[in-house]
Amino acid sequence: MTLSVQRLTKRYDDDVAVSDVSMTLPDGELAVLVGRSGAGKTTLLRCLNGLEQPDEGTVSLDGSTAAVTDIALVFQAGALLDSKSALENVLDGSLGREPAWRELVGWHAPATKRAAIERLHAVGLDGYADRPVRTLSGGQRQRVGIARALQQEPAVLLADEPVASLDPATAESVLERLGAVVRDHDLAGLVSLHQPDLARGIADRYLGLADGELVLDAPAEDVDADRIAEVYDRGIR
Numbered sequence: 001m002t003l004s005v006q007r008l009t010k011r012y013d014d015d016v017a018v019s020d021v022s023m024t025l026p027d028g029e030l031a032v033l034v035g036r037s038g039a040g041k042t043t044l045l046r047c048l049n050g051l052e053q054p055d056e057g058t059v060s061l062d063g064s065t066a067a068v069t070d071i072a073l074v075f076q077a078g079a080l081l082d083s084k085s086a087l088e089n090v091l092d093g094s095l096g097r098e099p100a101w102r103e104l105v106g107w108h109a110p111a112t113k114r115a116a117i118e119r120l121h122a123v124g125l126d127g128y129a130d131r132p133v134r135t136l137s138g139g140q141r142q143r144v145g146i147a148r149a150l151q152q153e154p155a156v157l158l159a160d161e162p163v164a165s166l167d168p169a170t171a172e173s174v175l176e177r178l179g180a181v182v183r184d185h186d187l188a189g190l191v192s193l194h195q196p197d198l199a200r201g202i203a204d205r206y207l208g209l210a211d212g213e214l215v216l217d218a219p220a221e222d223v224d225a226d227r228i229a230e231v232y233d234r235g236i237r
């Protein structure tokens, strides 16, 4: 499905965090969102998945209003429940898709459980299902976060600086996983990153925000380091 954003604006009092942004994210493609601190990346992602209400503009999926479960957001550092296992964290992605009583007692349908194990496989975590996530490395935790987002069966996968706390090699491998799941599951993918070079060869497209405005929207092959540097130079907030 294609995610379309039309003239989206979000203000906090007098501060325009996102200003009149329009863009299209087709399925099967990973776009990388860049921009200096305070440019509006997190606010845009939160508006896309409904955590924030835009003041103006619309977000639609194939022309219709998106349901909450259609758009999954992977948080920085995974935002996992430490005391639970990897599999239990992934199963949390089914919240809202299963009857409430199943969620309350933690007794999931066999097909749901099989799907969750398949998601762990998709992110390269075979054999980690029963590991408490507090015993996992940063990169493994982040991949559990991606598997949990997949369990939501979204049409759109968003990630807000998902590799910020990782070393460059681990960050690159997490991004490769993200790119692979976006393509294999035919999702529209958007990832905010402070190290855009890590996404070379993985990103299909670069989007750039400066002071809330979309100042870059181009295929990855047309975007070199200078073009990205321009996005960072334009932000003055």
Ligand SMILES: Nc1ncnc2c1ncn2[C@@H]1O[C@H](COP(=O)(O)OP(=O)(O)OP(=O)(O)O)[C@@H](O)[C@H]1O
Pocket: 012, 015, 016, 017, 035, 036, 037, 038, 039, 040, 041, 042, 043, 044, 237
């Ligand atoms: N809840 C909020 N209340 C008031 N202002 C906010 C709120 N959230 C964000 N802002 C403001 O909106 C602007 C955009 O912030 P946002 O967090 O979206 O930027 P960002 O590009 O994600 O930055 P970073 O790279 O540092 O995470 C900033 O000026 C910020 O201070």
